[in-house]
Structure formats: C-alpha cells, structure tokens
Amino acid sequence: MKKNPILRETSHLLIPAILLFALYVQFHGDYGPGGGFQAGVIFASAIILYALLHGVKRAEQVVSLNLAKTCAACGLLLYAGVGVFGILWGGNYLDFNVLAHDPIHGQHWGILLIELGVGLTVASVVLAIFYAFTKFKK
C-alpha cells in the first residue's frame, strides 16, 4: 500500500473525510443511526489507515499507545463521572433529569456527554489494540 501512488494519494484524501464523518456520526446519533460506539470505530479506522500508509511509528507520533490508554481510561471515567453527578445533584446514579433545569435538557446533556465518553473510549481502545498487535514480536 505504501508503494502504490494511486492508493496512497486517495487514502490521503480519505483520512480527513473519515474523521469528519466520525464527528458527524458522533453528534448526529440523536437523529439518525449512529452514536459514540460507531463514531469511535470510524475515528480509529482513520488513524489505522494513516498507520498503514506511513508505518506505525509515524502514527504513534500522532497518537501514542500511552496516550490512547489514557484516553480510554478518561472516556470510561467521563461516562461513570456523569453518573456520579446524578448522585451529587440529588438523583439516582446515571439520572440525567437532574443535570439541568428541566428534564429534557438534562437528558440531552447526559446523552451528549456519555456518548462522548463512549466515543473516546472506543476510538482509543481500538487504536491501542491495533498498536499492541502490530508491535508484538514473534
């Protein structure tokens, strides 16, 4: 793939489009199919494509394995943390109704944040697992 110029250039053009599409899927999940999980997978696949083009070393300069691991932990913490906010604001765990003045707004906020957490975790986990496999030596 590195050697074929046509594949190489088209893939180059594709990467920003894929990243954009991932963001669209992330934030449009309320209205159409999609959401954090799918967006995370697509986002990660863009970086994996980059790694296939330029080698894993170059990709690791953009997002390192350690950064991916940290992001994965942060995504999960964001999700679980939103739930804890529900408790602090006087509701049950993962109660979004109490997050804003009226329940519908609270629900929107809650869903937005946890989907973000899902997207962050999934994208970084997929990427980190990919790294782990490609760096593994026989």
Added chain:
Amino acid sequence: MGGMYSLISAILFVVLDAVDVAFTEAAVGAGISTVLFLSAFSITGKHHELKRKSHLPALLIVLTTGAALIYSTLDMPAFSDPQAPIHQHVAPHYIEESYAEIGVPNLVTSVLASYRSFDTLGEVTVVFTALIAVLLLLGAIRENEE
C-alpha cells in the same frame, strides 16, 4: 471472508430495520475484526492442518443444540407478527413516551443512552477490559524464555 460475512449480516440487519445494529456490525465485523484477524494472521503465519479423527461428539452436541432450538421455534410468534408479546410490553412505552421523556427521535439512542444507560456503561467497561487484557497479554515474558 470474515469481512464478507459481516457485510452480509449487516445487510440482513438493515432489512430487519435494525439500522444502528447494521452500522455497528459493518464497522466492527467488516472493519475491526478483519483488521485484527489479519494482523494476528500475519504474526502467526500459515500452519498445516491436522484433522481430528472423530467428528462424532461435536456433531452430537451441535445437533442436540439445533434440535432444541428448532423445537423451541415451533410455538414462537410468527416472524414480524405485530401481536407478538415482545411488542406488547415495555417496548410500546419506549415508542410512545420516550420523545416526551427524553426528546431524542432515535429510539435506539434513547433506550441505549438513557433507559438502559447502565448496560451501556457495562459495555464501555467491557471494551476497556478488552484493552487491559490485550495489553497484559501482548508483552508478557514467561519462565521458559528467561
């Protein structure tokens, strides 16, 4: 081949109205698992096959399982029957009330991220667990090597 299989299942899911599931299956099955299988293959390389002598035990287990399932389908509600019990309880509430309660048109999102958000937290934890497990496994040094 695995990728093709996933794409076909994804199409099947679209036919069955499960667009979110189809999207995921396409991304996961055709994307991630193909990448993972290929990179794992490239590490292990090709191996010659040794065939097992007796297929009988496996066949027996599989046939019993299959028979149990076919037996169970005999009095299932007909495929896509709107009167099936599954459509009478809980689901109508999601379809009728969720827009007033949550304000999100995609019902799958509102069930996934609000009504059953705790399941989704579990799901994200499973993903995280997979990462921890893979990192623990790929990089261990064992006794024989030391």
Added chain:
Amino acid sequence: MMSLITDLYAYWISVLLMMVGLYIVIDHNNLFKKLIGLNIFQTSVFILFISMGKVDQGTAPILKEGFETFSNPLPHVLILTAIVVSIATTAVGLALVVSINKYYKTINESEIQAIEREEA
C-alpha cells in the same frame, strides 16, 4: 405446514448458522478457526434477537413524521451491546492465540497437546 415455514423461516436461518458456528468451535483443531466459529455462533444469536424485534410494515425505530409503526428498539440496543462484547472477546482470544503461537510455535490444538504430553 406451509404457514409454519413462512412464519418461522427467519428463526431457522439463525439456528442453522448457530449450528455451523458451534460445530466449528468444537470440532476444529486450529485455534484461529475456533475463534472464527465462535464469531459465527455469536452473530447467529444476534440475528435471532433482531428478527424477534421486526414488525410487519414497520420501519427503523427513528421517530419521523409520516411513520407510525416501528420495529422494536429494545433488541437492537441489546444486540449493540452484545456485538461489542463479542468483538472484545475476539480481541482477547486473538491476543491469546498470538502469544500461544509465540511460546508453542504452533496454533494447532492436537500438536500443543502432544507437546504437553511429552513434557509430562
């Protein structure tokens, strides 16, 4: 008899796939192929769940003006979770197979058992 087939064919497809997957898991010697079989087995269960949720004349469960009948969203949610669980299992399984290959130099179950018997 005819109505039985038209009513239930969708379930039978998934049962058939399930049997294929389970057979591969149990019978194959190659640790990779076992995982592929496991994947097929799990996907068939997903299809079973999703076909439960289908409603005649219904559309995808996204509210929009002009549509009144929707397929059941709950199985979709469950299967989204289950797909994620299954890919997580596959990733861990593959990591195990890759390390088994590193320390045994083979991924064939019978060969590994032979090696272990020699050691013992």
Added chain:
Amino acid sequence: MILMHTPALQVIIPLIAAPLCCLLPKSRLAWLFTTLVSFSTFAISVLLVWQVHAVGVIDYEMGNWPAPLGIKYHIDSLSAFILILISAIASITLLGARSIIEQEILHSKHALFYTAFLLCLTGLLGIVATNDAFNVFVFLEISSLSTYALIAMGRNRKALMAAYEYLIMGTIGATFILIGIGLLYMQTGTLNMFDLHDRMPIIGGFNSVHAGFAFFTVGIFLKLALFPLHQWLPNAYTFAPSAVSVFLAATSTKVALYLLYRVFYTIFGFEFSFSTLHLGAVLLPLSIVAIILSSLIAIFQSDIKRLLAYSSLAQIGYMTLGVSLQTQSGLIASMINLFNHAFIKGALFMCLACIAYSIKTTRFNHMAGIAKTQPWVAAAFVVGGIALIGLPPTAGFISKWYIVLAVLETSWWLAIVVVLTSLLAVIYVWRVVEQMYLREPLDNIQYGTPVPMMLIICTWTMILLSVYFGIDNRFPVRMATMAAEMLIP
C-alpha cells in the same frame, strides 16, 4: 446520602477505580489503591447487610427509570450474603498478595494487573447486585474477560492454553445464557427478573421457554464447572498466578452458583424449575458423580494446586447436591457450604501462595519436609485441610453437618455417600500433610525464600475465619435461612 446509594456504590466504586488504577505509575501505589478500594467495597457490603437486616430488601433504580423500563438493582438477603463474601475475600487476598504478585508478575505489568483485578471484582459484584437479566450477561462478560487475562499471567506457558480453553468454554456458556435470556424475552417482552417471574404462569407451557430453561441450565453449568462441563477449571486454577487462584477459587464458581439460585428460583420459580421441569432429577446424579469422581481424581494429583482444584469440583458437587434435594434445608445447606468453602479454599490456596513464594513451585515432590522451614504455613495447611475434610470445630464441619441433615430427610444412602467421600478427602489431605511433615527436607526447601509476614498473616486470617465460622455460625446460618425462606416460599 451514602446509605441511599449503597447498591450503586457497591459496583460503581471498583468500576471507577479501575481506569484510575491503570494510570498509576508505581506498582506499590497501584497495590495500595486497589486494596483501599476493595476494603471500601467491603465496608459498603457490610452496610448493605445491615440495611437488609433493618429494612428487608433494597431496590435501586439506575437513572431513576422504573423497573421494566430501566435497570434495577435489588439487594435481598441472598445477594447481600454473596456480596459481603466476595468483597471480604478480595480484600484479604489483596492485602496479603502484594509480595507474591511482585514475584510472579512482570514489574511493568503491575498497574494493568491490578486494574484487571478490579474489573473482575466489578463484574462479580455487578452480577450479584443486578435484577436485570441482560445486565447479568454484561457483567458476566466483564468478569470473564478480565479473568482470562489474569489466568494467562501465570508463569508457565500452559497458563495461556488454560486461559484460551476457559475463553472458549466461558464464551459458549455466556452465549447459551444469552440465548436463554433471548427466548424468555421473546415470550414476555421484559428483562427484569421479577417481571419475568410474574409472567411465568402465562408462558410456562411454551416450547421456547422450556428450551430457554435448557440453555440457561447448560450455560450456568459451564460457568459453574459442574460435571461433565468442568474440563476448563483444573488447568485454569493450576496455572493461574497464585493470587489469582486464591481469588478465583473462592469467588468465581460461587457467583455462578448464585446465578443458578437466581435464575431457577427467582426467575423461573421453585415450582416450575423442580416440579414442572425436574431440574432436581438432572442435578442429583451429576452432583453425585462430580463428588465421587473429583475426590478420587484429587487423590492422584502431583501438583497440590491441581489437587485443590479437583477438591473444589467435589465441593461444587456438594453445593448442587443441596439444591437438588428440593427442600428448604437442602438449599440452606448449599448456601452455608458456599460461604464456608469460599474461606476454606481461599485459605488453602493462600497457603500454596506462601509455598510458591518460598520454593517457586507447588509440585508434590518438591515440598517434602517443608514444615521444618515453614512451620506456620504448614500448620495453616493442616487446619485448612481439617476444615476441608469437615471435622469440628471448623466451618467445614458445619457445612457437612447441614448437608448430612438435609440429605437424611430424603434418603439415608445419600448420607453414606457424603460421609464416604469425606473419607476420600482425608486421604488426599493426609498425603500432603505426610509429605510436609514426615519427609526429609530436600535442598530446595533449605534454600527457600522466607515468606513475608503480611502473606502469612493474611493466610492465617482466612484460616481463623474458617475456624471462627465453625464455632460461631450465626451469621451464615441466619443469612442462608432468610435467603432460603425467600426462594422457597
């Protein structure tokens, strides 16, 4: 405020702690953090037991959505009983296991190892606390995935194969459970356990519900390692790192047994499971075969870890034997045995962790005369062995006593089986004790590493607990009686 949210906190605290733990830089810090977290889950489970005593059952609706719509946590005497057991074992294990983990696990992996441990704890606690059938599946997978990784951390390469086998069997089991959930869901439209139970009279006659019952049975038997679906267990326990063996032997099959109680008593109901579908007729022969066969196999093992693994299989047989009697007293006996055996087996595996720390192996031949250099460890093993056989004044005696009493209600020949198989336990325990005390020590023993104090203290804590519950058995008996009266009305 904490009191209002205890059911959620029980699972949330280790869940939130896990991602934090993987970011910690130092191994010592990760251990300290993990131990503190598991002690706080223990504190919460004590609160839960206290609340259950005070007000009966506690319901907690996640996200404030009422039950069939959302996911509900439901803590009753049974779940509180198992929760306190899991969190107590996790706390003691972690407290003592730092030195053995440092010795057996590669240093750079420690933070990840403790993270996986926390995730496993989260999964086990989640299975017990939830009242939603699908949620059980999700948490089952959290605990299983982390367990596969923990087992694979064993020093021998066979640990990898053991983990792989467990992964295949465990995933088939979990998928069978998922099929069971799906078939029930199909006929009811609900996933909440009580809601499912309320609909059982309407759907009890359906083929698909019967098939769902069968899938649940096979799936749970796989996770429980009941004969003949036990092949994954001996290897997994033998080749896992010592600390992991302690935790798994004491908790994981116990949670599977909890799942058995929940599914067959709470969801399907006692009447349906035992009168309509004759679960007892399946369980009884399998339990008896498991007890006799596993006890016999245990005698001929050359690795003590494997010996204890087979003895665990026999003990699982005693627990399911209690269930198969279909009486309240049988169920009580089963639960008491579950509780006591967790401490006894945990303690014995802790002894092996000490031995593994000292001489780097748990093989039978290598530990000749170890009592000379490790008197405390050997003495602990003797007390634990007495408890395993079921002699007074240990908790093992209480378990056997209740089982024999329950069995005598139905048939005298079963009681003879129970007593005779206990004699088999005498043989395999005696073999080890003889090897430890009456043989001349080999070189490897004289040059063995001294065992750290903390590890010995924690081993003795578990040993003393398993003696304590033999003298003062009010807590397990009371909890088990409450739970059994709830499950068999």
